[in-house]
Amino acid sequence: MSEGVPISQKSERLSVSTKLFYGVGSVAFGVKDQGFSYLLLIFYNQVVGLPSATVGLAIMIALIFDSFLDPIMGQVSDNWRSRWGRRHPFMYPTSCCGTRRRVGRTRPCSST
Numbered sequence: 001m002s003e004g005v006p007i008s009q010k011s012e013r014l015s016v017s018t019k020l021f022y023g024v025g026s027v028a029f030g031v032k033d034q035g036f037s038y039l040l041l042i043f044y045n046q047v048v049g050l051p052s053a054t055v056g057l058a059i060m061i062a063l064i065f066d067s068f069l070d071p072i073m074g075q076v077s078d079n080w081r082s083r084w085g086r087r088h089p090f091m092y093p094t095s096c097c098g099t100r101r102r103v104g105r106t107r108p109c110s111s112t
Contacts, residue, residue: 040055040059041055041056041059044058073090077090
């Protein structure tokens with residue numbers, strides 16, 4: 001079975017340090033997901049003052065929308081061909097819009 005695999009594609013087992021470094025790279029996703037899971041409902045309910053049913057409904061709608069949109073965008077970006085590659089044409093506009101949104105949300109410091 002391995003006779004048809006080119007030598008360049010045959011791989012040895014990964015070392016523990018390599019596995020560890022790959023695992024450390026996923027810490028940011030875990031922190032974001034856990035913060036979203038545990039703190040978002042509490043923040044909107046306790047700090048902003050919205051009813052918990054309304055916050056839960058908004059989170060549910062966002063997650064349902066995301067569950068449909070993610071596979072569609074994954075399929076589109078997997079099959080996208082451009083001179084910048086498959087993912088970069090989507091990442092550049094998103095980063096620009098995200099930066100503009102963050103800057104627009106910040107309030108200038110008061111001079112008093």
